[in-house]
Amino acid sequence: MRKLVADCIYPITSEPIFNGMLVLSDTGVVLSVLKEDEWDRNELGIEYFAGSLCPGFVNAHCHLELSHLRGHVAKSRGLVSFIKQVQSLRNGFELEVILDAMQRADKMMYDAGIVAVGDVVNSAVSRAVKLTSSIYYHSFVELFGFLPERAQAIFDVGVEVGQALSPLSYSMTAHAPYSVSEELFNLINNGLNGIDGLLSIHNQETAQENLFFQNREGDFLNLYDFFGIDVSFFKASGKSSLQTYLPYLSSSTKLLLVHNTFTSNEDISFAERAFDQLFWALCPKANLYIENRLPDIDLLRASKVKLVLGTDSLASNGTLSIWDEIVAIRNAYAHVPLSELLCWATLNGADFLGLSNRLGSFDGGKQPGVVCIQWDERCVKRII
Numbered sequence: 001m002r003k004l005v006a007d008c009i010y011p012i013t014s015e016p017i018f019n020g021m022l023v024l025s026d027t028g029v030v031l032s033v034l035k036e037d038e039w040d041r042n043e044l045g046i047e048y049f050a051g052s053l054c055p056g057f058v059n060a061h062c063h064l065e066l067s068h069l070r071g072h073v074a075k076s077r078g079l080v081s082f083i084k085q086v087q088s089l090r091n092g093f094e095l096e097v098i099l100d101a102m103q104r105a106d107k108m109m110y111d112a113g114i115v116a117v118g119d120v121v122n123s124a125v126s127r128a129v130k131l132t133s134s135i136y137y138h139s140f141v142e143l144f145g146f147l148p149e150r151a152q153a154i155f156d157v158g159v160e161v162g163q164a165l166s167p168l169s170y171s172m173t174a175h176a177p178y179s180v181s182e183e184l185f186n187l188i189n190n191g192l193n194g195i196d197g198l199l200s201i202h203n204q205e206t207a208q209e210n211l212f213f214q215n216r217e218g219d220f221l222n223l224y225d226f227f228g229i230d231v232s233f234f235k236a237s238g239k240s241s242l243q244t245y246l247p248y249l250s251s252s253t254k255l256l257l258v259h260n261t262f263t264s265n266e267d268i269s270f271a272e273r274a275f276d277q278l279f280w281a282l283c284p285k286a287n288l289y290i291e292n293r294l295p296d297i298d299l300l301r302a303s304k305v306k307l308v309l310g311t312d313s314l315a316s317n318g319t320l321s322i323w324d325e326i327v328a329i330r331n332a333y334a335h336v337p338l339s340e341l342l343c344w345a346t347l348n349g350a351d352f353l354g355l356s357n358r359l360g361s362f363d364g365g366k367q368p369g370v371v372c373i374q375w376d377e378r379c380v381k382r383i384i
C-alpha cells in the first residue's frame with residue numbers, strides 16, 4: 001500500500017482536498033482519498049509531496065509519427081505554409097531517425113505524466129513503439145483525399161494500415177474538412193470501427209478554412225495548386241466548414257473536434273445540437289506555433305462543451321506535455337480555475353477515449369496514474 005500526502009489533492013470528480021492523503025494499492029489502484037482530519041501524521045510509510053497531486057494526463061491529440069520534425073518547421077507562417085512544410089520534410093529522414101524520435105517522444109510523454117494518447121497516424125510505423133510503451137494509445141488512421149474519385153482507394157489503404165496496427169486499438173478518421181471529399185466522409189462514416197466508432201478531425205484551425213467553404217477563396221486554392229489537385233468541381237456551400245461537413249457524419253459518432261481556433265458561437269450550437277457525444281480539443285501551443293492565435297476559450301466554456309487537451313505533434317510544439325498546454329492556457333486565460341483545466345486534462349480525455357472506467361480521476365477502483373504538480377506550478381513530475 002502507498003500513502004501519498006500533498007498540499008492539495010485533485011480527485012477531479014469532487015472538490016480539491018487540502019492536506020489530504022491518497023491511498024493506493026501497490027499496483028496503483030485507488031483505495032481512498034482522505035481529508036486532513038481522516039489520517040494520522042504518526043502513521044508509518046507516508047510519502048509527502050510539496051505541491052498538488054492529480055491523476056495521470058490524457059493527451060487527446062498527438063502525431064507521434066511527426067516527432068522527428070521537432071524544430072524543422074518555421075513558426076507563425078499559418079496553416080497552409082505549415083502543411084506544405086510538413087509534407088515536404090516528413091519523408092526525408094532515415095527510418096532509424098524516425099523510430100528513435102518516436103521512442104524519445106513516448107518517453108517525454110511518460111515523464112510528463114501522460115497515461116493515454118489519442119494518436120493520429122498515416123502509417124503503421126509507430127506500432128512497435130506503442131506496443132512496448134507503458135502509455136495506452138488509440139490510433140486514428142487518418143485519411144486524406146479531396147478528389148471524390150479517389151475515395152474508395154484511399155479508404156482501402158487506410159483499412160490496411162489499421163490492420164497492420166493490430167492488436168492496438170484504432171479507428172478510421174478524417175484529416176480535415178478541406179482534405180476529405182464528401183464521398184470519403186461517407187466511407188469513413190459507414191466503416192467506423194474501434195471503440196465506439198471514435199472519430200477525430202482537425203477543425204477550423206485557420207480562418208482560411210471557413211473562407212474556402214463559404215466563398216471558395218483564400219489560401220487553400222493555393223494549397224491544392226501546390227499538390228496538383230484540380231478542385232474545379234468544388235462549389236462553395238456558403239456556410240462555415242463545420243456546418244458544411246458535420247451533416248456527412250452520423251449523430252451517434254463519438255466525435256472530437258481538434259483546434260477550433262476559428263469556431264463561432266453558431267458553429268458550437270450547430271455541432272452540439274447534432275451530436276450526442278461531442279468533445280472539443282484544445283492544442284494551444286500548436287495554435288501559437290502555427291497561427292499565433294488561440295481559440296476563444298471563454299466562448300467554449302460559456303457554451304458548456306466538453307473540452308479536452310492535446311499537444312499536437314513535435315512538428316508544431318517543443319514539448320509533448322499536457323501540463324505545458326495548461327500553462328499556455330493560463331498565460332492567456334488566467335481566470336480559468338486549475339480544477340477545471342485538470343478535468344479537461346484527465347477525465348474528459350479519458351471519457352473521449354472510452355477509458356473513464358479506469359483513468360481520469362481518483363475514484364476508488366481506478367488505476368489512473370499519479371502526477372505531482374510542483375509547489376510553484378512550474379512543472380510536473382510523474383509519481384506513478
Ligand SMILES: [Zn+2]
Binds near residue numbers: 062063120202258312
Ligand atoms: Zn493534428
